Amino acid sequence: MINALMKSIFGSSNDRYVKSLGKIVNQINALEPQIQALSDAELQAQTAKFRDQLANGQTLDDILPEAFATVREASVRVLGMRHFDVQLIGGIVLHRGEIAEMRTGEGKTLVATLATYLNAVAGNGVHVVTVNDYLASRDAEWMGQLYSWLGLTVGVIVPNLGEFERREAYGADITYGTNNEFGFDYLRDNMKHSKDQMVQRPFNFAIVDEVDSILIDEARTPLIISGPTEDKTDLYLSIDAVVKEIPEEWYDADEKTKNISWTEDGTEEIEKLLIEAGLLETENLYDVENTQVVHHLDQALKANKMFKRDTDYIVKDDKVVIIDEFTGRMMDGRRWSNGLHQAVEAKEGVKIEPENQTMASITFQNYFRMYPKLAGMTGTAATEAAEFWDIYKMNVVEIPTNKPVQRIDEEDEFYKNTQDKFQAIAKAIAEKNAIGQPVLVGTVSIEKSELLAEFLKKEGVEHEVLNARQHEREAHIVAQAGRIGAVTIATNMAGRGTDIQLGGNVEFRVGDELAGMEEGPERDAAIAKIEEEVAAERQKVVEAGGLFVLATERHESRRIDNQLRGRSGRQGDPGLSRFYLCLEDDLLRIFGPDTLFSRMMNSNLEDGEAIGSKWLSKAIETAQKKVEARNYDIRKQVVEYDDVMNDQRKVIYEQRAEIMDSEAVGDVVVDMRHDTVNALVTAACPPGSYPEQWDVEGMKERIAEVLDLQPPIDAWLEEDTVEPEIIEERLRAQVDEIMEKKMANADPAIWTRVEKSILLERLDHHWKEHLSTLDALRQVVFLRAYAQKQPINEYKQEAFGLFERMLDTLREDITSILLKSELRMAPPVQEELPDLPDFLTGHIDPLTGLDNSNDGDGSAERPEMFGSLAGSPRAASGPGGANRDNPYADQDVSRNALCPCGSGNKYKHCHGAAA
The missing domain is CATH 1.10.3060.10 (Helical scaffold and wing domains of SecA)
Structure with a gap:
């Protein structure tokens, strides 16, 4: 109570810190008239001036007010956008290596330009890390106009980029890219045989966009580069033969976790079997020399005793194909890791594919901790503030909104079962759709999205279903989710990095509708018409209540729920949010079927009836905190190892x-x-x-x-x-x-x-x-x-x-x-360093063994990604890469010489690849 009283009088520590930054904001604002008076040429010359000041002993903090004022004025002239005062505060927070928590629609992309420019002026490179390739390319092109105008160079790292282009991009003052691309490039660089082959330069400063997604959600799975190992078929088969002789009393099995542990007697007996089979180097099963054998033994035991044919996998065309436990679908191309898939193949007597051996690996935690200064920005970080500090020593600062939030967050509605809940959701969407209020629906899985889509079809409601598999298309649809009568169903992480504007997004509409129209009066008139339509439509949406965010269930993390809610009520717009829950939701099952909560709902609720109370919402939040703590422990364990x-x-x-x-x-x-x-x-x-x-x-x-x-x-x-x-x-x-x-x-x-x-x-x-x-x-x-x-x-x-x-x-x-060795002189050949092989790059979950490689949104899963390396035909297909029609075929070009096309790749990896 005393703390609450003190907070009401003096404000929270966050409020006091933000208030203290107001002095610097006042200095920046005081410089605005002086900077506005500069000509374009004089404003562009500021970059050289700042570099001279740094060379003469001044610090980045010394030049911060004038640098920020310069960026703000340049942004007005180049992008037509002026930074708000709260955005200046966000820029200062980023420069100080902290996390700026800014609500959706507050312009985080523009905020980043302040700290990025200031730190890039020194010439040591700034990395801007995004959650997917689409956002990396979009932001590099969009904000790159501002940086280039001020005399800085901008690069972007995307998949299938050749080594020359990759090195050039890292050599730029500012480099955009995804966390996966940066991490894999670091690992690949440390597998090369010459500094000249390396693409990255020493780390300096990184700004991580959607920092909670990258440093929290994806941090449980390390980045792994792997390559095929030697053939161990005989070992798999020998161990499988031993395991098939093992009786049940030798081990204890946990059906739920699919884990198996040996009993004391079982350990002694299995030692004897392995010694007879000649598989142990020493007589003690758990001597370190026998680590590999014990590992494969455990995997073979799991494969034989815990994994069931036609339930966990099927055998198709002499191959073991995993079955998704949630959807029942075959997962072609996916393999269990750590030798488990090979153990199942040995069990079924099919061809054993070679295991992929780890050649290099790193967690995101240890990768990003190598940066001398690391900053981040997101709409939701406060709930994970303790983890950010424990792991990264980054403080979370909540930045106030430019305009007061007008969104109404209603109490959760609880139903007995999924059927009742989805009927109520479909009815609520139909009601809002009838008055023209746009609806954004958040689901926790693709399956729930498809289920809701079926209910909406019965209601006759037109809608879009997004599952975050195609980012560019997704961005275009989410950008228009604020139009009259729009109903958009998306997984909870879908659409991050794209602003939902009421009435629609002018920029996206112009790009979609006027893509083929040339510059001129006709195009200008068309743009003006779109702007008028958007303004009129916006007014109608505001009158209808703004964007209605509806969630089909609570996520295990409060932060994900807050992300979804934050899509509504941007920049002082009206908005509404409501969550629908039922006893069959994953999170509610944590309470168990015999709890007071479950008994009360089953006994007091009629079919289709809903209840809502603050007590129930508080109970759900408590459950979420427990799950968050468990997930933090899992991530912490990954870091510890x-x-x-x-x-x-x-x-x-x-x-x-x-x-x-x-x-x-x-x-x-x-x-x-x-x-x-x-x-x-x-x-x-x-x-x-x-x-x-x-x-x-x-x-x-x-x-x-x-x-x-x-x-x-x-x-x-x-x-x-x-x-x-x-x-x-x-x-x-x-x-x-x-x-x-x-x-x-x-x-x-x-x-x-x-x-x-x-x-x-x-x-x-x-x-x-x-x-x-x-x-x-x-x-x-x-x-x-x-x-x-x-x-x-x-x-x-x-x-x-x-x-x-x-x-x-x-x-x-x-x-x-x-x-x-003997050194013999061979005929002179053109010296070249060995090319790296094509290896597999993966994002392996240490608990499930599945490759969770994705483009950063938590829902889009791809099979393994191939590294884009010099020496790889895939790399040669990037910018400046191989052309099937070889114009140099009749020229005497050495296969190890640089390709005449100027790509920077060797001829044999470029136009000469097919020769």
């Missing part, structure tokens, strides 16, 4: 960068060689042991295997003064002498390239194998909980040990290759 890998990833990527940057890597190779010798001797002659305890024979075998040497170890041991250090010193001297002779007979430049190439190739190989082992470890480490151990702590400990082992193996491998 990826943080372990992230520390290792940084070491590997930094090492790769150092190798690529170094003119010579001889010192690194020498250190690796000496460490390898030390490890071989230490393993056989442990510190503090006596000579009679040394494993001399084992040491001789390992020296021969790794170093390709047969030194006189026995003779050395006959000396009275021999110590492990002396043996190590003599071995070092021998291997150093061998390497010096090899280097003396080779061209130094060629030898350096050989060393760098081997270092990078073996580093990538062992890192890839390490990632595969970590994937398998993560799948089985939860079993440690049965031993009263924390799985995450066990994972950290095991992962650290595996990483140390990987580094030891890497040093040994490189040393062995260089000692055993």
Whole structure:
């Protein structure tokens, strides 16, 4: 009560912070007359002036008021839009690396221009991250007019863009793109063998549009680049044969989660079976050496005992096809990950397709935390403020609206069942449609959209159904959702980034209706007519009550509900919102069938009757908070596991960068060689042991295997003064002498390239194998909980040990290759770096194993996306790419030379691709 009183007197901390920014807004406004007096040329010269000021020691904060005033005036002249004062506040918040929560229709796209321009002036690059490719292209073109007019360069990253265009786009002052494109480019860059091949430059500042969608909703699924592994068919079949012998008493099954755990007796018995089958490297099932076998064993057990044919999957044309548990539809092209699909294929005796091995991965949390400064904007972030701070250290600032909100948010209506609810919804829509009030209906799934569409057909109501699969078409329809009598059904995330204006959107109507008309008086007259029609229609819609937002059920997150509500009541417009719920809704089933709430509704409600109360709405909100907390725990767990890998990833990527940057890597190779010798001797002659305890024979075998040497170890041991250090010193001297002779007979430049190439190739190989082992470890480490151990702590400990082992193996491998290799001079060829292969890029859900790759709206699912890389025929089909009619076919163009068309791609990947 005291807090409420203090808040009413002094305002909330958010209110006080926003009020404090008013001083800076006043400075910007005070500069407006001075900036307005500048000519176009003088206003455009401001960019060079700001750069000079920064070069002379001023900071971005010093030039902020004048820079913002410059952008506002340039926007008026170029775009015909002037920033409101609240938009200036939003720009300051973004510049400070915070999240600006601004309601729908408040002009977030325009707000971003302020902070983007200010930070781009320094020349270090600004990334503007959007939820889909359509918005990236649209905003780059739309706001790019403003930036270009002020002398800044703008690039946009879209799929199927060639390497040259991609590098050029990242080199621009401002780069637009999606979170997936930025993340995958980072991973691909760290798989390349030369800095010249890399497309991204060091991170500086990023503004994330729809920040809650990207950093919250999509953050549960890591980005993964994968490639085919070696054929493990025999392993799958061998383990499947073992699993088919296992009786039910050896394991406990959870039908609900499809998880299986071994009993204590079962663990002992399965160890015996695996040893008999020769599948275990050591006798203990849970030794780290057996991680891969245990992982595949668990997957085979799931496949045989938990996944049922014709329920979870069908066998069609000698292939296992997944069945969607919600729709019953076949999901062609989709595969379970982590070896589960291969286990089912082994079970059914069909051809086993190779498993895709992780080559690189990163979570969005760890990717975006690499930016020194990160900001975001959205209409709904306050409910997730704690998570934004915990994970990203970003503060959420609620920006006041330019005009007071006029929307009326009605109480929820509760019904007994789905049939009653949808009948009531259809009736309500028909009533609003009859008076011309536009209706936007939000559903939680495509199936619910289709169900409602059937009810509306019976009512004779014309409508549009959107499921966010085609963003450009969707944007055009959503933009007109505010017209008289419009009824638009959309999944809850559909249409984000598109403003719903009452009476219709002039810009979209002009684009749709006058696309083929040339510039001139006739087109101008047509545009004027459209503007008049929109203004008249807007007035009628306002009189009808504005946009009516109707939701068919509550989402598990309050934030998604708020997003939907926020589509109505933009810029002080009238509006209405109402949610319809029933006991069969997913969220209400959380209460269970035996709760007081359910009993009351079943006993007191007649068929078709509805009730509404603040108490019920409060109960729903409490349930939503619980689900939000659970989802946060899931995302936090993903981060915790990826943080372990992230520390290792940084070491590997930094090492790769150092190798690529170094003119010579001889010192690194020498250190690796000496460490390898030390490890071989230490393993056989442990510190503090006596000579009679040394494993001399084992040491001789390992020296021969790794170093390709047969030194006189026995003779050395006959000396009275021999110590492990002396043996190590003599071995070092021998291997150093061998390497010096090899280097003396080779061209130094060629030898350096050989060393760098081997270092990078073996580093990538062992890192890839390490990632595969970590994937398998993560799948089985939860079993440690049965031993009263924390799985995450066990994972950290095991992962650290595996990483140390990987580094030891890497040093040994490189040393062995260089000692055993012979350098032969071949005829000179045009030098080229290896192209990266075509790999699969995915957005894998760690819980379901399904690839959730989408274009950022939470509902559009695609099969795996192919990386758009140099060397890929798909990349060559992008801008400046291959042409089927090759005009250079009769010219003597080298296949490794740049294509004469100017695309920046090699001829063999461009016009010469079909040759």
